[in-house]
Amino acid sequence: LRGRARGITSTDIARKAGVSQATVSRVLNGYEHVSDELRGRVLDVIERDGYAPNAIARGLVTRRTQLVGVIVADIVNPFYPELVEALAANLADRGLKMLFQNAGRGEEEEYVRVLLEHRVEGIIFTSALQSSSAVRRLVEQRLPVVLTNREVAGAACDTVVSDNVGGARAAASHLLELGHKRIALVRGYGGASTSDERERAFTERLGESGLVLPSEYRREGRFEHERAYGEVLRLLSLENPPTAIFCVNDLMAFAALNAARAAGLGVPRDLSVVGFDSIGMAGWESLSLTSVRQPIADIARSAVDLLNRRINDPERPIERRVFPSELMVRGTTSAPSRRPGSPESLGGAGGR
Amino acid sequence: LRGRARGITSTDIARKAGVSQATVSRVLNGYEHVSDELRGRVLDVIERDGYAPNAIARGLVTRRTQLVGVIVADIVNPFYPELVEALAANLADRGLKMLFQNAGRGEEEEYVRVLLEHRVEGIIFTSALQSSSAVRRLVEQRLPVVLTNREVAGAACDTVVSDNVGGARAAASHLLELGHKRIALVRGYGGASTSDERERAFTERLGESGLVLPSEYRREGRFEHERAYGEVLRLLSLENPPTAIFCVNDLMAFAALNAARAAGLGVPRDLSVVGFDSIGMAGWESLSLTSVRQPIADIARSAVDLLNRRINDPERPIERRVFPSELMVRGTTSAPSRRPGSPESLGGAGGR
Numbered sequence: 060l061r062g063r064a065r066g067i068t069s070t071d072i073a074r075k076a077g078v079s080q081a082t083v084s085r086v087l088n089g090y091e092h093v094s095d096e097l098r099g100r101v102l103d104v105i106e107r108d109g110y111a112p113n114a115i116a117r118g119l120v121t122r123r124t125q126l127v128g129v130i131v132a133d134i135v136n137p138f139y140p141e142l143v144e145a146l147a148a149n150l151a152d153r154g155l156k157m158l159f160q161n162a163g164r165g166e167e168e169e170y171v172r173v174l175l176e177h178r179v180e181g182i183i184f185t186s187a188l189q190s191s192s193a194v195r196r197l198v199e200q201r202l203p204v205v206l207t208n209r210e211v212a213g214a215a216c217d218t219v220v221s222d223n224v225g226g227a228r229a230a231a232s233h234l235l236e237l238g239h240k241r242i243a244l245v246r247g248y249g250g251a252s253t254s255d256e257r258e259r260a261f262t263e264r265l266g267e268s269g270l271v272l273p274s275e276y277r278r279e280g281r282f283e284h285e286r287a288y289g290e291v292l293r294l295l296s297l298e299n300p301p302t303a304i305f306c307v308n309d310l311m312a313f314a315a316l317n318a319a320r321a322a323g324l325g326v327p328r329d330l331s332v333v334g335f336d337s338i339g340m341a342g343w344e345s346l347s348l349t350s351v352r353q354p355i356a357d358i359a360r361s362a363v364d365l366l367n368r369r370i371n372d373p374e375r376p377i378e379r380r381v382f383p384s385e386l387m388v389r390g391t392t393s394a395p396s397r398r399p400g401s402p403e404s405l406g407g408a409g410g411r
Numbered sequence: 412l413r414g415r416a417r418g419i420t421s422t423d424i425a426r427k428a429g430v431s432q433a434t435v436s437r438v439l440n441g442y443e444h445v446s447d448e449l450r451g452r453v454l455d456v457i458e459r460d461g462y463a464p465n466a467i468a469r470g471l472v473t474r475r476t477q478l479v480g481v482i483v484a485d486i487v488n489p490f491y492p493e494l495v496e497a498l499a500a501n502l503a504d505r506g507l508k509m510l511f512q513n514a515g516r517g518e519e520e521e522y523v524r525v526l527l528e529h530r531v532e533g534i535i536f537t538s539a540l541q542s543s544s545a546v547r548r549l550v551e552q553r554l555p556v557v558l559t560n561r562e563v564a565g566a567a568c569d570t571v572v573s574d575n576v577g578g579a580r581a582a583a584s585h586l587l588e589l590g591h592k593r594i595a596l597v598r599g600y601g602g603a604s605t606s607d608e609r610e611r612a613f614t615e616r617l618g619e620s621g622l623v624l625p626s627e628y629r630r631e632g633r634f635e636h637e638r639a640y641g642e643v644l645r646l647l648s649l650e651n652p653p654t655a656i657f658c659v660n661d662l663m664a665f666a667a668l669n670a671a672r673a674a675g676l677g678v679p680r681d682l683s684v685v686g687f688d689s690i691g692m693a694g695w696e697s698l699s700l701t702s703v704r705q706p707i708a709d710i711a712r713s714a715v716d717l718l719n720r721r722i723n724d725p726e727r728p729i730e731r732r733v734f735p736s737e738l739m740v741r742g743t744t745s746a747p748s749r750r751p752g753s754p755e756s757l758g759g760a761g762g763r
Contacts, residue, residue, distance in 0.1 A: 084436040126529070135496050135691070140486040147486075147513045156525050159511035161499045173508050177478070177529075284691070313695065320696035339487070339636070343665065344672035345698055 076100040127366065128174035130160045132186030136282060136310045138336045138355075142185055142208070145359030153367055155180075162186065167193045175202075181366045187211050188250040203369040207362045210252040217365040218379045219358050223256035226351035226384030227305075230333045231264035233349070233386055234303045237394045239331060243276035243294050243301035245287050245311050254282070257307045257335060276301055280311040287311035291318035295330070302395035303331040309338050312348055316391065327393035337387050347390030354382045428452040479718065480526035482512045484538030488634060488662045490688045490707075494537055494560070497711030505719055507532070514538065519545045527554075533718045539563050540602040555721040559714040562604040569717040570731045571710050575608035578703035578736030579657075582685045583616035585701070585738055586655045589746045591683060595628035595646050595653035597639050597663050606634070609659045609687060628653055632663040639663035643670035647682070654747035655683040661690050664700055668743065679745035689739050699742030706734045 069083040076083070078097050085093045086101040127150055131139040147157050158179055160170040171193045174182055181203030187194050187210075194211045197204050204216040234242055244261060247254030262272050278294060280287030287306065291314060294301055306312040312334025319330045326332055334341060337352035361380050368375060421435040428435070430449050437445045438453040479502055483491040499509050510531055512522040523545045526534055533555030539546050539562075546563045549556050556568040586594055596613060599606030614624050630646060632639030639658065643666060646653055658664040664686030671682045678684055686693060689704035713732050720727060 124529075133496075134486075134492040134499075135489075137487075137489055137492070140489070140492050144485075144487050144513060156529075157511060157513075159509060161496060161509075177476075177508075284695075313697065317696040343636075344669040345665065 072101060072104050075104045124178045124180060125155050126158045126177060126179045127155045128158045128160065128171075128177075128179040128182040130162055130170060130174075130182065130184050130186065132162050133282065134161045136308070137340055138308060138310065138338050139185065141338055141355050142359060145356050146183060146185075146363060149360050149363035153363065155363075155367075167191060171197070180370050181205070183207060183362055183366060184211075185209070186251070189252060189255070190250050201373060203366055203373070205362045205366045205369070207358055208253060212252075215377055217369055217377055219361045219365065219382070220252075220380075221353040221358065221382045221384045223253055223384070224260040226335060226353075226386065227257040227260035227307075228264040229384075229386040230305050230335070230351055231261045233388065233392065234305065234331060234333065235265070235268050235270070237303075237331065237392060239303040239395050240270065241276075241299060241301045241395075242270065242272070242303045242305065243278065244272060245278045245280040245290055245304060245306040245315065247282040247307050247311075248279060251282070253335075254307045261305055280306065280314065282308055282311065284310050284314045284317075287314035288318045288321075291315045292322060295319065295322045295324065301330075303333070303392070305333045305335075307335050309334040309336040309341050309348060309350055312350065312391075313340070313346060316346065316348070326391050328396055331392040331395070333392060337385075341387070341389070349389045349392040350387055352385045352387050354384075357382050424453060424456050428456045476530045476532060477507050478510045478529060478531045479507045480510045480512065480523075480529075480531040480534040482514055482522060482526075482534065482536050482538065484514050485634065486513045488660070489692055490660060490662065490690050491537065493690055493707050494711060497708050498535060498537075498715060501712050501715035505715065507715075507719075519543060523549070532722050533557070535559060535714055535718060536563075537561070538603070541604060541607070542602050553725060555718055555725070557714045557718045557721070559710055560605060564604075567729055569721055569729055571713045571717065571734070572604075572732075573705040573710065573734045573736045575605055575736070576612040578687060578705075578738065579609040579612035579659075580616040581736075581738040582657050582687070582703055583613045585740065585744065586657065586683060586685065587617070587620050587622070589655075589683065589744060591655040591747050592622065593628075593651060593653045593747075594622065594624070594655045594657065595630065596624060597630045597632040597642055597646075597656060597658040597667065599634040599659050599663075600631060603634070605687075606659045613657055632658065632666065634660055634663065636662050636666045636669075639666035640670045640673075643667045644674060647671065647674045647676065653682075655685070655744070657685045657687075659687050661686040661688040661693050661700060661702055664702065664743075665692070665698060668698065668700070678743050680748055683744040683747070685744060689737075693739070693741065701741045701744040702739055704737045704739050706736075709734050 069080050073080045073083045078100060082093060082097050083101055086098050129143065129146055131143060133139060150157055158174055158177055160174060162170060182197065183205045184194060185208045187206055189212055191211050194204060194214045198214050198216045206216060206218045208220060210218050210220055242265065244258060246258050265272055275297060278290035280290050291304065304315050306315055312332050315332045316326055319326050324330050334348050334350035337350040340346055341348040341350045365378060421432055425432045425435045430452060434445060434449050435453055438450050481495065481498055483495060485491060502509055510526055510529055512526060514522060535557045536546060537560045539558055541564055543563050546556060546566050550566050550568045558568060558570045560572060562570050562572055594617065596610060598610050617624055627649060630642035632642050643656065647670065656667050658667055664684050667684045668678055671678050676682050686700050686702035689702040692698055693700040693702045717730055
């Protein structure tokens with residue numbers, strides 16, 4: 060049986076179907092000049108025969124592979140598994156299968172090439188960078204593409220995001236209303252629309268209340284736990300440490316909680332922390348993170364819906380869907396405490 | 412360009428390569444009777460031409476798709492993203508690509524069928540059940556299969572696991588040495604070798620110290636946070652609640668921490684908790700979970716190595732590799748406190 064597992068020759072198919080090799084070739088190559096009866100016999104053999112490469116054969120015949128590429132930046136960031144699970148369920152509902160690529164430290168061109176080699180019918184990007192030339196090129200070449208989570212300015216393709224501006228403004232308003240004046244921000248990396256938009260909106264909202272975010276309060280955590288952890292430790296060891304930190308994703312906010320604990324600080328007593336995403340873990344009693352919720356289920360359903368429409372109707376107008384985000388106030392935010400190092404006594408980190 | 416994105420006919424290829432359609436058919440069907448020069452011209456067109464289905468064409472020619480199926484039980488359980496990331500990196504190092512299936516609530520037969528349709532060269536199961544008929548059938552049919560994490564008794568295939576028995580015994584010894592006598596266990600679901608082995612070894616080690624695990628102290632958390640959370644709340648509301656809980660994976664142990672907090676209990680003061688896996692999050696200061704470490708990087712490297720060897724040499728002897736596990740003592744375990752509800756005063760949950 061081993062030979063079959065690796066491929067079936069048209070000789071095998073011809074013998075089993077009782078047709079000529081020329082007929083098998085015509086069927087496999089998608090020619091029209093084959094009777095339905097002969098075509099049926101060939102496809103039956105291919106379908107029934109153990110590991111016959113039926114999806115591939117079917118792909119050659121119907122021009123459909125039913126594969127959809129999904130690219131995520133970092134599957135270990137727990138935001139992405141939630142999105143991937145929701146995408147997989149929605150794709151399965153439509154008979155589509157996910158060819159999954161974890162971008163990690165790899166090159167965009169390389170993982171896009173892999174997806175194309177396997178003839179995906181479309182690609183859902185969950186973490187494209189603004190600089191992505193692959194997205195622009197694929198759109199130009201009219202491969203169905205949907206961007207979720209992160210946008211690429213100027214790419215004429217369907218996009219599903221949540222309201223980053225409203226969410227980040229709500230986070231800022233919440234900290235301002237609690238009375239915080241020394242507020243720091245931990246961003247992702249440059250070129251990620253999520254990080255860029257959240258940072259801009261957050262900073263702008265602070266500015267409307269007369270607060271300027273000093274450069275030493277603006278740190279790059281690269282969306283990673285370890286990197287954010289180190290940056291928060293550095294923030295906390297400043298002469299004037301912040302009393303509140305907004306992190307542009309939950310994973311970095313968890314890192315802030317961990318770093319605060321490592322520095323001997325209580326949250327929210329000594330430090331308030333706000334995240335973005337409000338993934339399942341944010342609601343855990345042990346973490347109880349105040350965070351801006353993205354409606355992941357809605358985003359995934361909408362992304363698959365748009366991709367499916369685009370596959371079936373390449374000429375339809377481009378859509379951009381924006382889902383509302385919502386601040387979930389939990390246990391990591393409170394008013395700043397009045398003690399050495401608090402805004403009322405600038406200049407000393409005392410007690411720390 | 413759209414047509415190309417969906418498939419290229421042999422007519423197109425023949426025209427561009429300047430060869431006859433019969434030659435293209437011979438190349439696509441893997442016949443030997445084509446000169447290297449003509450074959451090269453055909454493959455060049457297929458390779459170069461936009462979205463040409465080169466992986467598929469190449470698969471038909473070389474009988475290799477370079478695809479490896481990876482099946483995980485639940486990508487939202489943070490153990491699996493760590494394993495998937497490590498598997499993806501090791502596969503990429505060998506030029507192999509991952510066709511990822513999140514089993515979720517789906518049928519095993521269905522997701523295996525999808526992988527086979529796309530002619531994977533092998534499958535890495537990370538969460539096969541003992542009852543898996545698919546694994547046994549694939550092995551019989553000589554598709555290269557590697558089981559990681561969970562084993563299937565009697566399946567003659569390469570397997571990579573960590574030492575579940577040693578790890579669970581170490582967890583039991585630790586709790587016994589701390590002086591716990593009312594120890595509960597939260598298991599996964601039946602038929603998962605990890606859960607079965609850890610439960611058996613843990614129970615056996617308790618038995619060696621004269622401790623019997625009563626049935627009301629044995630709960631099924633199905634490896635899920637929500638389910639385990641409910642079961643731990645029920646354990647904590649027993650007339651004689653346990654002073655320590657061993658959960659057979661970290662996700663359920665985190666649920667135990669959360670449930671304890673919801674019940675107003677301090678960990679480890681009122682309740683000790685031990686997990687299994689020791690994923691990255693277990694080391695977070697906010698969780699600081701005592702847990703049995705599985706060496707995920709070693710397991711992933713070994714699984715890909717074995718699959719690769721099996722693909723290249725189907726006749727090699729079956730290997731089973733067992734990596735040592737190690738108890739990591741962190742902040743969620745201590746001696747039981749002496750207060751109402753502790754072993755010295757059976758009968759009252761007092762103070763709770």
